[in-house]
Amino acid sequence: MELANGLVAECLQNEPAFCSVECPFNLDVRDFIGKVQQGRLSVAYKTFQYAVGFPGIVTALCGEPCKQVCAMKDSGGAISMQLLEKASVDFARNKDPEQYNMPPKDKKIAIIGAGISGLACALRLTTKKYNVTVFEKSDCIGGHLYKLLSPELFLKDIERQFKYERYTLNFNTDISDIGNLEYDAFYVATGKGGNDLGAASGKDGVFMGGSLTGADTMYAIAQGLNTAAAIEKYVKTGIMTRPEGPSGTKLLREGLQIISCNTVLPANGNAFTKDEALAEAKRCLKCACNACIRYSPLMNYFRKFPKRIAEEVEVTIKPMTLDGNGTVATRLISTCNHCGLCKEVCPKNIDVGEFLLQSHRTMHDQGAMPWAFHEFYLRDMDFSNHEAALARLPRGYDKSRYVFFPGCQLGASDPQYVIKSYQFLIERFPDTALMLSCCGAPAHWAGDEAIHDKALAQIKTDFIKLGNPKAIFACSTCKQMFQRYLPEIESDFLYNVMAAKGIVPARKFKEKIVSVFDPCTSRYESDLHKTIREMAIGAGFHLEPLPMEGNLAQCCSYGGQVAITYPPYADNLVKTGIEQNNNPYITYCANCRDIFAAAGKQTWHILDILFDLGDENRVSPTVSERRYNRLRLKHQVIKEFWKETSIMKNPGKELFISQELKKKLNKELIIESDIYTVIENCEQSGRKLFDPEAGTFSGHIQIGNMTYWVEYRVKQDFGIELINAYGHRMKIEET
Amino acid sequence: MSKIRKLICYQCQRELELKKTDFTYLGHSFFTEVPRCPECGQVFISEELVKNRISEVEMQLEDK
Known part of the structure; x- marks a missing residue:
């Protein structure tokens, strides 16, 4: 790859x-x-x-x-x-040095010069049990060290390091020719101005080093040690190499x-x-390149560098390359938020996120990515693109210069975010069209190119229908997706348009200290960062920067839709996000807003402040409410802006769910409309179980790949009371 | 283990009995005994089984 x-x-x-x-x-x-x-x-x-x-x-x-x-x-x-x-x-x-118990080697090495470089070479070779003979022209060892240190110090050290090793030492032996000596290799370290014995001419098996080559004491020792390795290689293979020394970094x-x-x-x-x-x-910093581990939430959580990730992904994508547990990285691949922070902080701009995305696609194509990781979100996208979808020109226009594309989650969070924004736009640009649908990000993250292509094709068709308008986005993920997959469509952010039209925040605050949490997909939108901060300051806020903002923006956990794949990772990311400081946050992504608010962080969406909508403690809607809000939005805009009758489908019998159970369903990503479908199936088919003790019915059906179970009580005249619901991924083979 | 609930198949009016049942997930199949209607085979899977053994096996297969 x-x-x-x-x-x-x-x-x-x-x-x-x-x-x-x-x-x-x-x-x-x-x-x-x-x-x-x-x-x-x-x-x-x-x-x-x-x-x-x-x-x-x-x-x-x-x-x-x-x-x-x-x-x-x-x-x-x-x-x-x-x-x-x-x-x-x-x-x-x-x-003391280590004592190595190895058999002696039959190769004989001669070292000319018992200075510290020659002794260093002898030390390494004798440790490896080579037969070493040292020839020294004087009557002592240590060479030029006598000029630098007290003999007591260096002789003691030499003695200690040779404690377990033996070599032959010949004093008073001045070697002027090595031609007659029968050795397998030579190290010539005869000191400053000494005889190189032909080593300089590159004779095979003859190495030189130490002060003879002009090296200072430290390098002389290092050369002796390193030459021992080169000698060993030579006597084993016959290949002459230069001793390895320090290389660059x-x-x-x-x-x-x-x-x-x-x-x-x-x-x-x-x-x-x-x-x-x-x-x-x-x-000491122990200088090393680890920016990815320090900044990228994924690499930090798993403590894995790009190389390790590449290796694990490789064996996962090609499981035949490794015996046994080959698909080690399936969950890791699907846990990337695709926030782009790894690339931003890497000095070499290594894009691990893009690598994981491509790997995700490969896994998906091979049918090797568990469907459960993304099915919920793909169904949600399908809902946005069908039941809750709308693409319309304003009344009286047959084409538009602009289309407001709020994204699927803005209206899911609060329909008023979309209605007020569209009202603002249409009052200033009356030909602005409205498109309620999803940008395709869930399919992009799921690596499902077929579903993604279908979503993109629908967007293209709608844009043509609306007269190829310029898109006005409220969500930075939508803009990122359009830039990547529909670059021909011109676009801008809602907030930049609002600022250009001189919007005045409807709510005013007195010197309240807050921090702006930039959504990760706004990383390179510096104009947008500026606009949002100016709006917040205009509302009276005092801003304190976050450690991770602007081009260091961190994902709130929604990116990549990883909460099903790796819940503890997603929870940890939310925690690090909200604990960047103790201030309330202002954000401009509906997902950041709702995820943080659900985790107890006071968080405004900038539209709350601009249009005086929810407050910082507004309870985040459940997954069911998010769907209901999108439907409500669609019907409301049809009534309000197109003056048409639009009636929401009545689900039939009323379903009572306690608040506690609603919380549980939300946590387990169980949609109330699915519950209703299961109950309806039980009631219409009669395929259900009766618990005579509790007076309740139970039943199940498979929706998509998930199997949902319900336990409910039919209340005379009062509809149906849901007692419990749960789901599993495993399929029951009932036939 | 909690007490096995007495459950009656609404259509067959028969009490469920423990019977071997097959499951599949991600191309793997396996079986276990769960309450079933002796007549039509309608199954009951308790939340306890889902939250413990089933989700455990699901995770294992996803990481396999």
Whole structure:
């Protein structure tokens, strides 16, 4: 998959930190510091010891090149790596190296020069049990370290690191020609100005390093360690390679969350106490690219980076590629809100949302996506596009310049939102048409292209019928859908049109502090953000910004319609949304408004303020009321704007449902009209069960793929009382 | 487990009895014993069964 490859190729998740790249030893500073942060200094020491070979010597001579690139450099001071290294050495319980029990290898390696670079190479090779012989022209080991450190310090460290390893050491042996020596490989580390013994000419099996090549002490040790790996490769394969050294990093500084914090100074002036080491380590950001994990609600919740998501999705879409549990990401694919925040915050603009959308479509095409995740919403869309749909020119016009497209959920929340807005528009642009239908987002999110294409075709037909007008949207999701799938249709936002026509908010507030919650699909609509804020200020509000607003807008949980797929995720998203601060919110998306209000957050829709409609505590309509509101809206506009008679169908016998039961049905997304259909079926067919003790009837039918059960009591002269209702996805094979 | 409710099939006037019943979901089929009319086979699934075992199996199959 091209998109999956892009995800993996572009992602910076595994790029090394800036400091590690500068370190001669490529020390994994994130790993080392992480261990210090946890107070595990002995474990941190092991990491350091393995990376540098001689921890005592390196700690004493470390030049801290990492400090030059440290992200904290200008935010309280670069991390004091040398002191942290020293602390790991000072507080490690066991400073001895690991003892490896491996069989000896039959390859013989000669090292010319017992300076620290030669010894580093010898250390690595002897650890791997190669037969190593060191030739030293003088009568001591350590080379130029004598000029830098007290012999006691470095000889003790060398002795300790070789505690479990053996090699042959020949003092007073000046090698001037290696031609007569029978070894499988050579490391020439004869020191500054020494004899390279032909290594510089690239002779097979002859490597060189250390001060001989102009390296300083740290690089000399690192070269010795790295050359050991190159030698091992050579003796195994015959291939000469350059020793691996530090490589670059593609890591970007943008997106790092830097919190200024002053460096910790050792109280005794030269070494950290354990607590000081921990405090200094905690300042380290462990620089890594993780903006997606920090910002994207999906990736944060599942703690998965793009690469991991790509891998899991790949095996889910192609289950034959993995034995056993192949469809690991089915629910993950269907849990994306498609809010676009991951792409926005990623320094490489990796669009995981689009990848999941394409994957969702593939799964849908394969019939592998459980129908239950989206059926409720697709039925709701179907309702909007049929029973509750309308596309009409105003009276006396045969074409329109504008059409008001409020979207399916605005009228579902409160029919007055649509009626008042249309009234406003038609008074200023009398030829404005009205379209009540859905933009197709539920089918887009469900990955159901067939249903989506059908919805789009109907919209196109209606637009032609209305004279190809410019669309005026109240919902930013509708606008996003039109821009993607019907780009030929010109559009603007209702609120921008209202502002241009000088709307004055009908409600006034005195210095009330609120925050504007931008819907996620308005992310790149900066004009709209400005308009809404100006309207709120015009109504007397004092605005406080939210951490996640404007181009960082976070989904309220409605996007992608994920509540059936992963209820705890959706609940968590609502919680993080409303807890951004304690102010009441103003929003301009009916779903944000109703979801937050249902969760107890005081939330206005901007139209509440402009037209003096509901207050911030208005109870959100249930799923059944949302349908009823859409029907009511349709009939009301026909009466009010077209002056025609429109009578809503009477459902027949009256159905009594307690408030408590209504709440339950709403939570379980059970529509009262479906309940009515089940009861009607029971009553007309007689296919029902009787509970003589309770005096109630029970019955079920399948609607769509869902099976709905009802328990009810027929009340003489009073219609029907619903006792309980529930549904399941499993189909009963009754025949 | 709560007490099994006494239920009577309205059409056949017969009390329901536990009988093997087949279910399908997402291409998988399985069976269990649930109350059924011994004559016409009309089934009863309690909310308790739906909320526990059935929804559990549904979830498992969706993630399979």
